[in-house]
Amino acid sequence: xxxxxxxxxxxxxxxxxxxxxxxxxxxxxxxxxxxxxxxxxxxxxxxxxxxxxxxxxxxxxxxxxxxxxxxxxxxxxxxxxxxxxxxxxxxxxxxxxxxxxxxxxxxxxxxxxxxxxxxxxxxxxxxxxxxxxxxxxxxxxxxxxxxxxxxxxxxxxxxxxxxxxxxxxxxxxxxxxxxxxxxxxxxxxxxxxxxxxxxxxxxxxxxxxxxxxxxxxxxxxxxxxxxxxxxxxxxxxxxxxxxxxxxxxxxxxxxxxxxxxxxxxxxxxxxxxxxxxxxxxxxxxxxxxxxxxxxxxx
Numbered sequence: 001x002x003x004x005x006x007x008x009x010x011x012x013x014x015x016x017x018x019x020x021x022x023x024x025x026x027x028x029x030x031x032x033x034x035x036x037x038x039x040x041x042x043x044x045x046x047x048x049x050x051x052x053x054x055x056x057x058x059x060x061x062x063x064x065x066x067x068x069x070x071x072x073x074x075x076x077x078x079x080x081x082x083x084x085x086x087x088x089x090x091x092x093x094x095x096x097x098x099x100x101x102x103x104x105x106x107x108x109x110x111x112x113x114x115x116x117x118x119x120x121x122x123x124x125x126x127x128x129x130x131x132x133x134x135x136x137x138x139x140x141x142x143x144x145x146x147x148x149x150x151x152x153x154x155x156x157x158x159x160x161x162x163x164x165x166x167x168x169x170x171x172x173x174x175x176x177x178x179x180x181x182x183x184x185x186x187x188x189x190x191x192x193x194x195x196x197x198x199x200x201x202x203x204x205x206x207x208x209x210x211x212x213x214x215x216x217x218x219x220x221x222x223x224x225x226x227x228x229x230x231x232x233x234x235x236x237x238x239x240x241x242x243x244x245x246x247x248x249x250x251x252x253x254x255x256x257x258x259x260x261x262x263x264x265x266x267x268x269x270x271x272x273x274x275x276x277x278x279x280x281x282x283x284x285x286x287x288x289x290x291x292x293x294x295x296x297x298x
Contacts, residue, residue, distance in 0.1 A: 004058025
């Protein structure tokens with residue numbers, strides 16, 4: 001992922017999303033493209049048109065935090081988009097060698113025993129740890145049952161992004177599939193800004209772009225987000241419809257990893273369904289013959 005191209009496409013896409021009315025400017029009648037003009041963003045950020053044009057060409061090296069913040073304000077960036085712009089600027093300050101993708105030494109990632117104990121102590125809802133590539137790295141029993149479709153097919157490689165875009169079961173599992181697909185791509189795009197050297201992420205994006213038109217279109221939108229809390233709907237093969245709340249927590253001891261816990265509203269049908277899922281999970285079944293462990297860069 002070329003840093004200058006990433007910067008150019010990100011800033012251009014954000015500028016196209018802001019209307020003159022949102023920016024407090026007169027709309028006029030001779031606009032040939034959506035969004036703001038470069039000159040308008042420059043004025044709002046209090047920089048010259050030439051300087052902003054340089055930024056939008058992808059040249060963020062050496063840009064001060066104050067200018068980045070001014071551009072973020074002018075483009076009405078949210079917290080996730082601000083962080084993404086900062087990560088792109090940090091990458092731009094590195095050498096060409098540092099900004100090229102590289103494969104780091106990998107080994108099987110194994111959760112610390114206390115982390116697995118923590119996950120196993122959560123018995124009322126699915127709990128799992130994932131990385132920014134959306135690999136499932138550690139799960140409790142209920143999460144393994146919840147993501148049974150993901151684990152059932154070895155082609156998913158225990159990765160939620162592959163499942164979302166490449167598995168025929170995904171559109172049944174996610175009744176609001178478009179929303180799930182948007183969130184998935186936004187998480188991957190955010191990770192690409194945060195960790196541009198991750199060769200495995202480059203490989204995943206390349207695979208999904210080649211095999212899925214839906215992914216490729218969304219990837220080109222350059223949307224990013226912080227995925228922390230909310231509600232989602234699911235349809236599980238064993239227990240049917242579920243509406244669950246989720247909380248995602250960044251792990252201080254394992255930077256780049258997120259602990260997510262799903263819960264249901266007390267006394268709701270979804271809570272009853274989770275209890276049924278727990279019983280289903282406790283039923284002994286032979287392990288999948290093609291199960292392989294997930295690897296994580298350390």
